[in-house]
Ligand code: ASP
């Protein structure tokens with residue numbers, strides 16, 4: 001019987017599951033959390049084991065040439081070896097577990113056979129196959145928890161998470177999802193749950209993926225649906241940093257960020273969390289903690305993301321970048337003066353289901369910044385637009401975007417001077433600047449080949465130089 005009323009959601013990512021030994025560490029971490037939150041219901045959300053999602057995507061893309069049987073055998077062996085992980089040496093995999101695992105893995109054989117017959121991969125089949133990474137891993141962890149005598153049930157997100165049905169990159173319909181939980185929760189028996197991340201189901205019952213890195217999003221969706229007290233994402237680092245340690249020198253650890261700041265950061269490059277992660281928890285102000293897996297669990301040592309609009313001394317909290325930008329440029333002598341042109345452009349893009357990251361306009365040009373993968377479609381829609389004000393449309397893909405994020409940066413004296421001064425000194429040309437669209441961030445475009453230098457210089461001027 002379920003006795004605990006309040007929920008805490010915890011997510012483990014692919015890097016927590018590389019070798020069999022890692023599984024013991026995850027189980028120990030779960031025990032630690034159960035100890036810390038003695039009377040709370042734990043919801044553990046899992047990614048696929050390390051590298052497995054990539055392998056599945058590779059297999060789908062090469063479905064005609066791969067040896068499916070040996071591919072699946074490898075997948076089976078890998079997960080069987082994880083099942084052998086144990087802490088006290090007292091257990092090893094049972095036949096029942098191995099058989100179940102085998103039957104799960106080899107369900108994929110029939111799907112691959114069907115693809116070979118069809119000669120192509122329908123979107124729904126790709127999502128279905130790629131979701132097996134999470135499903136297999138959740139099964140493994142679930143069995144390991146049961147062996148420890150812990151009170152867990154394995155839940156199937158297809159029954160609980162409703163999406164908009166967009167294959168490969170679906171969004172969750174939060175209210176409908178929450179209603180399912182409200183209705184179904186009374187039937188849960190165990191106190192604690194294991195949930196594979198990364199997918200849900202469309203209203204028609206098709207499995208849909210939530211986009212790469214989507215397990216973060218699953219975690220916050222569940223937190224919203226269960227009105228959880230908080231969410232923890234475990235990483236191999238001490239929370240979030242002011243810059244990518246592979247690029248900048250001595251990045252600072254951030255102790256707190258606001259929902260808006262993290263949204264800006266993840267939208268524009270920083271591969272910290274899935275871009276939709278914050279949306280489900282923002283309105284109900286459920287805090288999100290990013291904690292170091294390698295340290296003892298202690299919320300006060302994690303980065304906390306909440307509704308608090310904290311203004312740090314430096315204002316700027318982080319500098320990040322992305323090279324996934326394409327610029328679509330509309331030229332025309334009167335573009336800036338005629339009302340409604342931008343509206344028309346934006347409407348056509350929205351109708352075609354295309355996302356504009358942001359827009360920079362001038363008197364004679366409108367620049368749409370979009371993701372590279374959307375460029376062909378955006379160009380197609382643009383060329384079909386029949387607006388007399390538009391004389392020419394072109395695009396470029398040789399730029400990258402740098403984002404500087406932090407509350408108060410737009411009204412703090414001297415930040416722009418530091419940023420652009422550092423770039424000028426480094427002889428890096430800035431193409432377009434957008435500031436003011438949102439009170440927490442500023443973006444600019446530079447030549448893609450200079451972007452890492454730009455990030456390094458800006459970070460240095462804001463964080464590493466004296467008099468800061
Ligand atoms: N396994 C999926 C991916 O690699 C989802 C996740 O890790 O969050 O994208």
Ligand code: MG
Pocket residue numbers: 013014015047213
């Ligand atoms: Mg992952």
